[in-house]
Amino acid sequence: MTTLLRRSPATSLLWAYVAVYLAFLYLPVGLIPLFSFNDAIQAAFPIKGLTLDWYRAVADNEALRSALATSLEVGLTAAALATLCGVTIAYMDVFGRSPFARLLATIASLPILIPGIIIGIALLILVNLAGIGPSRPAIIAGHVLAGLPTAVMVMRSRFMNIPRSIPEAAQDLGAGDLLVLWRVVLPLSAPAIGSAFMLGFLTSFDEFIIAFFLAGTEPTLPLFIWSQLRFPKSLPMVMALASLILAASIVIAGAAEMLRRRGQNR
Amino acid sequence: MSFTGGHGGVSASGGRFFRAAMLLPGTFAAFVLILFSLALVLFLAFRSNDGSLLGGGATLANFAAVATDPLYVMVALRSLAIAGLVTLATVVSAWPVAYLLAFHAGRHRSLLLFLVTLPFWTSYLLRVFAWKIVLAYNGVLNSALVGTGILSEPSLAFLNTPAAVVLTLAHAYAPFAILPIFVALDSMPKSLFEAASDLGAGAFATFRRVVLPYSMPGVLSGALVVFVPTVGDFVTPSLVGGPRSVMVGSLIQAQFGKANDWPFGAALAVSVMALIIALILIVRRVDRRFGSRR
Known part of the structure; x- marks a missing residue:
């Protein structure tokens, strides 16, 4: 295109900087899987021997298993609810041209501008007032809010890309509101819905700060990790667990990205 | 047929139930979970601590x-x-x-x-x-x-x-x-x-x-x-x-x-x-x- 796109020394320098930046981004986190195979309690060089013991400890830990179950249940429910809110708000905003839905979309994106700790305490007061108290439903409510901004954004940008003529044609052929939504718009948006759901699940699965305030007696996986950090002896097991979580996050984020791209290329 | 709302949008007439149902989840999330709970924080900030959930007496x-x-x-x-x-x-x-x-x-x-x-x-x-x-x-x-x-x-x-x-x-x-x-x-x-x-x-x-x-x-x-x-x-x-x-x-x-x-x-x-x-x-x-x- 322009002369600037040719590789000049300045561009090479820029690429070198980006390489260093990526190293800074990935190296510290990359140490976790590395030391999860280390045959010593201390995460330090030199690595003495390799072992799978810590992964065995992960598999055998009862408390961990129940935390995983809690995390999965909370994550799937919160993702489903956040996606439901995202789809309905974005649909009414884009196709319903409802000013009220526009207002909802604005409020739904507020959690980006509020520190997690404030969302946590606000919901803590709310659930106590409602008589529910810190519990699984409370964490789910918190994680719906955490996932809401992304869900609305993903669904809005998908709906905006659907040519108006398609639902129009369906209407002209006599399809009612529900039919247009269910048989026309939603099928066209399936990849985006899948992407919003997965990102909502990831947000919940990795979320710590909000859950910290809203958990009752059943911790989520990040809360379980937090409780283990006090014990130096369990750090290697935490690293093995963390490696598995990182791997799962990367797979899900990659799948969500692929779905999103496929949705755009239609 | 809904020519009233028209043009690729949700129809205005007849779709009242549809509109309400579609706006319900978002309204709950936005007004109860976000705005009301934040209002509770604001309210509590001006109360004194007497151990009860919503505090006692207004104070600065x-x-x-x-x-x-x-x-x-x-x-x-x-x-x-x-x-x-x-x-x-x-x-x-x-x-x-x-x-x-x-x-x-x-x-x-x-x-x-x-x-x-x-x-x-x-x-x-x-x-x-x-x-x-x-x-x-x-x-x-x-x-x-x-x-x-x-x-x-x-x-x-x-x-x-x-x-x-x-x-x-x-x-x-x-x-x-x-x-x-x-x-x-x-x-x-x-x-x-x-x-x-x-x-x-x-x-x-x-x-x-x-x-x-x-x-x-x-x-x-x-x-x-x-x-x-x-x-x-x-x-x-x-x-x-x-x-x-x-x-x-x-x-x-x-x-x-x-x-x-x-x-x-x-x-x-x-x-x-x-x-x-x-x-x-x-x-x-x-x-x-x-x-x-x-």
């Missing part, structure tokens, strides 16, 4: 304590300084990456974009935990430095310092700033480069007068999305910061935990929100000056 004492107690003032200033430094470091280090992504990434663009956003989707707690392993007394950095002979014995200087908090937070929120700056730069017409050079601008003048102003809306919103979570953070100070790094988030957490003074915790939270709102207003103002298109 919580805010008086926040504003006058030297301990709280110091913690507030420290939080501002740490969050400010983290924001500055994050935005400045992210800018060249966003620039390369927007103009020079070529066919590697989508891969690179994925690589810089991926950490966003990995656990924040684990990113902080990684630094605890790196900086610990008998941790990765010390063992590497001692092993290579750079240090004769492990140093205590890495962990439990405010510097460790800044480093860890800057790493944890690094990817947050890239995307908004990239989006801003990506919307810049490439012809502006040619126009600038045709008008005799050198590389530096083009950067300062064309590219930098164009990126400003992205820089400002990037700064905001980094500042907001860092200023309220309590995990990082607690894991790598030590006692000299207590931030306002740690104080809020303590009020809802051990100290059990929810009204005071709410007042701290309201103060943080007031600060964030003030920043948003300033950012809007500056944004307008740069002729933002939003």
Whole structure:
């Protein structure tokens, strides 16, 4: 295109900087899987021997298993609810041209501008007032809010890309509101819905700060990790667990990205 | 048939039930979970602590304590300084990456974009935990430095310092700033480069007068999305910061935990929100000056 796109020394320098930046981004986190195979309690060089013991400890830990179950249940429910809110708000905003839905979309994106700790305490007061108290439903409510901004954004940008003529044609052929939504718009948006759901699940699965305030007696996986950090002896097991979580996050984020791209290329 | 609402939209007549049903989940989330619960925090901040859920009697004492107690003032200033430094470091280090992504990434663009956003989707707690392993007394950095002979014995200087908090937070929120700056730069017409050079601008003048102003809306919103979570953070100070790094988030957490003074915790939270709102207003103002298109 322009002369600037040719590789000049300045561009090479820029690429070198980006390489260093990526190293800074990935190296510290990359140490976790590395030391999860280390045959010593201390995460330090030199690595003495390799072992799978810590992964065995992960598999055998009862408390961990129940935390995983809690995390999965909370994550799937919160993702489903956040996606439901995202789809309905974005649909009414884009196709319903409802000013009220526009207002909802604005409020739904507020959690980006509020520190997690404030969302946590606000919901803590709310659930106590409602008589529910810190519990699984409370964490789910918190994680719906955490996932809401992304869900609305993903669904809005998908709906905006659907040519108006398609639902129009369906209407002209006599399809009612529900039919247009269910048989026309939603099928066209399936990849985006899948992407919003997965990102909502990831947000919940990795979320710590909000859950910290809203958990009752059943911790989520990040809360379980937090409780283990006090014990130096369990750090290697935490690293093995963390490696598995990182791997799962990367797979899900990659799948969500692929779905999103496929949705755009239609 | 619904010609009334027309044109690819939801029909106005007959669809009243449909509209209500579609707006229900969002209304609950927005008005009950977000607005009402935030209103509860605001309400509680003006109540005295009598051990009950909504406190007793209206009072301004919580805010008086926040504003006058030297301990709280110091913690507030420290939080501002740490969050400010983290924001500055994050935005400045992210800018060249966003620039390369927007103009020079070529066919590697989508891969690179994925690589810089991926950490966003990995656990924040684990990113902080990684630094605890790196900086610990008998941790990765010390063992590497001692092993290579750079240090004769492990140093205590890495962990439990405010510097460790800044480093860890800057790493944890690094990817947050890239995307908004990239989006801003990506919307810049490439012809502006040619126009600038045709008008005799050198590389530096083009950067300062064309590219930098164009990126400003992205820089400002990037700064905001980094500042907001860092200023309220309590995990990082607690894991790598030590006692000299207590931030306002740690104080809020303590009020809802051990100290059990929810009204005071709410007042701290309201103060943080007031600060964030003030920043948003300033950012809007500056944004307008740069002729933002939003």
